Amino acid sequence: MSVIKVQGLSKNFGAIKAVDQLSFEVEAGQVYGFLGQNGSGKSTTIRMLLSLIHPSQGHIEIFGQSLTDNRSAILEQIGAVIERPDLYPYLTAQEHLTLFAKLRKQKITAAKIEATLTQVGLLSRANDKVQTYSLGMKQRLGIGIALLHDPQLIILDEPTNGLDPQGIADIRQLIKSLSKDQGKTVLVSSHLLSEIEQIATHILIIHQGKKMAEGPTSSLLDPNKTIVQIKTLDDVDAKQKLMASAYSTNLLERTEGLYLTIPKLEIPALNAFIVASNIDLVSLEAKNSLEDYFLQLTSTF
Amino acid sequence: MKKLSLLIVGICLIQAAAFAQTNPLIERVTKKLNLVNDYVATGVMKTDVAFIKASLGKVKVYFKKPNLLKVKKEGGISLLPKGGVSVTINSLLNNKQYIAIESGVQVFKGKSLQAIKLIPTDEKLDWVISTLWIDPVDALVYKTFTTTKENGTYEITMEYGQYANYGLPSKLVFGFNTKDYKLPNGITLEFGDEDPAAKQKALKQKKGTIEITYTKYVINEGVSNSMF
Amino acid sequence: MWPIIQIELFKIYKRPRTYIAFGAIAALILVIQMGLKIDGEAYAAFLMKDINDTLTVDGKVLNGYLICYILLQLLLVHVPLLVALIAADMLSGEANLGTLRLLFTTPYSRTQWVLAKFVAASLYTILLLIWLAFLALFLSMWIFGTDDLFLMKSNYVVLIQEQDVFWRYLGAFVFASFSLLTVAALGFLMSSLANNSIGPIVATISAIVFFTILSTLNIPLFNIVKPYLFTTHMNNWKEFFDIQVNDSNDAITGSILNVAKIKNSIIILAIHIALFVGASVWIMKKKDILS
Structure with missing residues (x-):
């Protein structure tokens, strides 16, 4: 009822x-x-x-x-x-x-x-x-x-x-x-x-x-749309390298760093790409939470 | 010429003095008044002044020789003509400091009254001239008209009843001139509509009366000086 | 509706601001009474300057009844401002505080709440008036005693016998309650239009001052609207203290000069109260509670 x-x-x-x-x-x-x-x-x-x-x-x-x-x-x-x-x-x-x-x-x-x-x-x-x-x-x-x-x-x-x-x-x-x-x-x-x-x-x-x-x-937490936060020492360099890759369509840039929306299973491959591209990585974090989902839906970037 | 004038004035004064000493009617009035040493009278007072709205009130009038007089409203506020109540027949006649001049006979309320003018001989008295209208038959004063030094003129008319033997009236009406009365709105805080009728009346009527109808006299039973 | 009236009364009772008006009235009255007790004869002599040219006034002119009349003349101009302090804050104060939404999410309708609040404001106003009556009339009677009431109006003098005065004060206080309820209703209307405390209070006071000036100015243009302004009628409690005279110019004990004027004023004030409260209910029913 x-x-x-x-x-x-x-x-x-x-x-x-x-x-x-x-x-x-x-x-x-x-x-x-x-x-x-x-x-x-x-x-x-x-x-x-x-x-x-x-x-x-x-x-x-x-x-x-x-x-x-x-x-x-x-x-x-x-x-x-x-x-x-x-x-x-x-x-x-x-x-x-x-x-x-x-x-x-x-x-x-x-x-x-x-x-x-x-x-x-x-x-x-x-x-x-x-x-x-x-x-x-x-x-x-x-x-x-x-x-x-x-x-x-x-x-x-x-x-x-x-x-x-x-x-x-x-x-x-x-x-x-x-x-x-x-x-x-x-x-x-x-x-x-x-x-x-x-x-x-x-x-x-x-x-x-x-x-x-x-x-x-x-049901609102979809594993195929996991947001990954990438923190680097040089975001400009990292962004250039990611834009030149297959990840360019999934890239989100916000003030606090770079984000990618990718299936959860592809995170290890992303990690390998970052290492291979000599990006000065600080951290790589899957933000698979409702808050991130909410941000994804409502953000204006 | 100067000597002649002085002579005429001198003769007049002598004649007037002779009137005062010998006017039998005044003597009869005085004799009657002398029967009363004091009294306490009860009555009803009515105030009729254009700018005053007051209801009838019970009063007590206290008198004691020679000329002490007090009008007291029973448990209330009384409005009396300024200085008027002291100008009574007693106060006029008791001190005998006047010259009396007969000035003809007039008919008043169906009675033939002898008019006698009194001129004070003592400059300290607060009245200037007074006319008494006296009935020669019963030696009662029915009307007086007195001009005072400071409080204008007063007309007093009297009616008599059971206390006529003492020369005490059953009804007494003080007539006096009133002055303008006006208080600014700022003081009274009366900003609303004024009562036009009252205003009209106040402007037109310049005379006021206070009327006392006596119901009872208690005569010669003593009145304390503290009453006055 | 009684529970919500009780709640509103309880809130008024608990609010510190409530007592400002009671304190202000007490302070004003006591100061005036003290002044008149000490130097009242000089004040009376000043008032009676004109009349003393013609008459000698004998008796206790400066008695409790006259003191009360003087106090009412002074205070019934100012008490509306104190009423506005509470009435003009009844709705907007709660909107400002945010508590209006607490009330309006209860099962009682907005109309019921608005009426309950007006009833509470009215009871407060009447209590204020009773307090005023107690201090201005009964305390003055106790301090100064009683006697005939000798009133000096602009163009004439009225002398009312002692036993004919008290009921006039009762009538005057009942009339004054209509006047003050009109102010409360106006404050209430202003209160329904705003979401802050100060605005409606200032607006109510300004409206009273503005209309009072219109009511007292003798300009032909304003004379057309004057009969319909509540401020024209608010001071007509004084009509209870004018008396009829008969053809012999004797005042008629127990009479009132212009009963029709009192009735007319009460009707006009009652219409204003109904209009102001009705408008408040309508506004509050339509209003979105955003605070």
Whole structure:
């Protein structure tokens, strides 16, 4: 069953097309990674899913119901953290959770609030004002508010923004747990693709408002399109030699070095060519990750 | 010529002095007034000045010989003509520092009243001239018209009832001239529409009255000086 | 909708800015009361300079009722600015803070949120007015005592009996609540148009100042629009303190000179409130929450 079904979704801000004919489906229990560079239209799409932004065109169905017609019932089952963890600086974590508990139809007990504070690791600071919190603590509180009413769908927009490595690891663990242990559907967006590839079961890549790729995480990693990074002492010389070879059609040049897209099995042959061509090699590295794939899809070189 | 003028003035003064000493009507009025050493009167006061909106208020009037008088509104603010209340018949007649000149008979409210002009002989008194209209039958003053040095002219008319034997009126109306009243909007912070009717009235009417209708007198039972 | 009204009230209660207005009113009133307590007779003498040429005013002119009237005259011009501090920040402040998206992703509709916020801002405004009434009226009554209310207007003087004054203040405060709610609604409208705190507050204050100037200028061109400006009607609480007189020029106790004027002002202010709040709801429903 599709938890989210988006068809032909577009949003124009004046002449700018922020989202352009976007369609995708998120199935129950998936951790759906929503990838894109900054300004690619991720947040605009997520805000449309939460009815914060009115679509210029298209249709959104969540839990099999039209968002336009059943907004209230749908939002009752969604928990969301959108970009920055913006909260009321003059309220405490306890007060935040108590206030947002009132907004839900179901009765949320004091025990549940305490359990949520424990879950997000803020119990010891529950009565401190948010203005004294670090960014990571605010983000955890934002997630606490999103999870408080036990929603079926959790939407997290750039949840690891600004967090330290430990904070990022904590969030990653939490998302995995929500999906695996509690069977929740999670839509998570980020431009930190290294994070998403570790948690997402499915991925949608968006660029300039358009869908670039969509599918299970494993299927997006094609062994025949392995990106190889070549670091040399003299990139100009190396580039000339590679351009004169059969590798010229596969060559990508970026500021941080030279890249080739070749099947994984041809890497030893490439290594032999470099040695034979007297290129002053520093390192040769296969970058067979989602991030590299994402770069390949969206880079402008 | 100079001597003749002095002679005429001298004769006039002697005659006037003779009037003062011998005017029987004034004597009768004074005698009646002398029956009252003090009183506390209760009544209702009505203020009718074009630029004042005030409701009827209960007042107490305290009097003590020779000419102490105080009008007090019961538990409220009272508006009285400036210096006017002190110009009473008592204050005019009690000190006997005047020259009385009879100036004919006039009909007032159906009564034939003897008009008598009083000219003060003491320069320190704050009134310049006063005319009393007295009924020779009951020796009651029904009207006075007094010009003061600083506070303009006052017209007082009186009606009598059960306290007529003491020469005390049942109703007294002070008539006095009013000056312009105008406060800048900046002080009153009244920037809205003005009340055109009130403004019109204020401009036209330059006379005000304060009317006291007495309901009860308590006479000669003593009034403390602290009341004044 | 009660839960979200409660939430909005709780947030107002917890915000430090809320108390600025209460503190400012208390400070202003106490300073004026102290000044009048110390040197009030001179102030009264200055006011009564003209009337003292004709009449002697006997009694406690500078009593609590007159002090309250003086305070209201001064403060009801400035309190709108304090109301704007909160009302004009209700939507834009949250947009600026980023919390508006937290609220608008709850099951409650935007219309409900906007109305709840206006109700909360209105309750705040009314509480501010009650605070003002407590200090300006009751504290003045306690400090200065009570007596007849002797009011000097531009062209005439009104003397209202002591027992006829208190209900007039109740009426005046009810009227003033309409005036201040209009300001709150205007601030609210400005707030719906912006995503920062300062802009709507400044815009609201500027609008009040601008329209107040239009309302007080006696220029024929402006006179056409004056009857429809909310600022023309905001100060008509004073009508409760003008009294009818009968043919004998006796003031009629318990009367109000121009009841129709008060009714008309309340209707016009209520229309402004409805228009401002309605426009705010419409704008917020259409608005994309980008902050």
